[in-house]
Amino acid sequence: MERDSVKDQADSYVTEDGRTIGPTVMEMKNITLRFGGVEAIKDISFDIREGEIRAIIGPNGAGKSSMLNVISGFYVPQEGEVWYKGAQRPPMKPYQVAQQGIARTFQNIALFEGMSVLDNVMTGRLTQMKSGLLAQSLWKGKAEREEVENREIAEKVIDFLEIQAIRKTPVARLPYGLKKRVELARALAAEPTILLLDEPMAGMNVEEKEDMSRFILDVNDEFGTTIALIEHDMGVVMDLSDRVVVMDYGRKIGDGSPHDVRNNQEVIDAYLGVAHD
């Protein structure tokens, strides 16, 4: 616990696996979030560094999803500060957070069921599309250009995630595993600075989990996207992540490399249970 408060402010940082990750891009400082009398998050601080895969783990009800919702602007914490790219972030609406380059996926898939896969991925580009109503109504000038340019980026993401064959299929017809992938594609299409993944592997079988893990690593590798993810599968978390935050009952009980966290007595107690006296 002590180690966290003395932050390593160096520009880069070498993990135990020998991966070099960049300077801090987002920092949560003493975040407290209450719903009425319930404290969902109690005085939590941690940072996310550029280019790393940061996992947030903890038992059910630990406040992980609430934490992600604070980052993406759904909840405004009662206390504490969110620092993003070296500046304190004022309270904002979720769409403003998205415009700053933070994309996310949901625990329960939140795709646009009435639209095709391609249109869903294209919605990820909406923050970049600025042509006016008049240009669009005539499909001329900037509107037409913009549509093709953004389609190219969307197609790159579609290629990357290997969903070319279903690009014109309505999302409602897809099986669960593919929907998860399309949701990742939509988030990636925004070319985010930070990608938040809320249980990207929930409800998947082993092969699907392997596929998804590979995609997450590839995204991090090829695009250099910073990823913060919540996951329950410990094997996956330990293999994928560079650093792990552990939460329990809204408190932070561990923060460090997967190896550190695994050997942390408090974390072991939280997961296996311990006799309280």
Add this chain to the structure above:
Amino acid sequence: MFYREAGDFSTTYAEDQQTFPIKFDRYRYYVVLFVAIFVIPFMVNDYWVNSLFLPFLIYAIAAIGLNILVGYCGQVSLGTGGFMAVGAYACYKLMTAMPDVSMFIHILLAGVITAAVGALFGLPSLRIKGFYLAVATLAAQFFLVWLFNRVPWFYNYSASGQISAPERDTFGILITGPNTEAWATYMFCLIFTVFSALVARNLTRGSVGRKWMAIRDMDIAAEIIGVNPLRAKLTAFAVSSFFIGISGALFFSIYLGAVEVGEAFGIQKSFLVLFMIIIGGLGSIFGSFAGAAFLVLLPVLLKIVGVDWLGWPTDIVAHLQLVIVGGLIIIFLIAEPHGLAQLWRVAKEKLRLWPFPH
């Protein structure tokens, strides 16, 4: 066999994103347009234009407008009649205040004014959804009709409280008033219908359309990918009202000529247009046309079959029409919520593979 994509390759994204990516569809569209512009005007008489073509073209614009709001953006509205009235009265005031300006400008301006009014009544949509929003727009409907009845300025203090369109011409051709030619009014409305369909199609396939559909399908997810919900909903209300205003202006100035607001633009009109898009297909431009055609044609067909051939009394046929429309709406809502447009899509999908479906 005739309808297929084989050999039809898109080599650029622009080609793939056009309105009719399949060649056959494209040619069919050109043929329909050709017939509408170069064949129909030379064949029509007053009866055909007034009982079929004008109401079809004008309701199609209103249906496109309402479809953008309900079908694409998911915001239920029962204020269509009221917004059509805004278009009609705006057009009337403009026509009488500026007699020398072209009718094209008046109709477009009436659309713009309605768009502003529509955006204003769309403000509650940020806070309320579904049934509650429907009730809020219902309030708009009754308020607007009341306003046009009670404030004499809107009907230029005429003794009857009605508004009637003065004679106006465009490029020397009369298009309003009692002495118009059938083909002229038809062409005038056709121009607006084609324009509305093109604009609506362009908007709905572009980024604005995706914003609307994102709000419709899941508003929370829409917000998380960067859609400002207030702006998306208000643009939907404005664009929708723009088209509805145009249709109201045409309905008054070209089709009816004289209007009593409660009768022409009452709550029945709101429901009629809503039925059109439910039967035609929510979230489809083609569906707007199909629904308008269906509900315009149905009474005419019933009259021909029931009254002229079978000799039934007129009132029975009129009631039969209500029964059929009501029944159809129930059937469509249960069996095919996406309406005639979906049937059309399914038929096309089958035709692509026909006659070798495996």
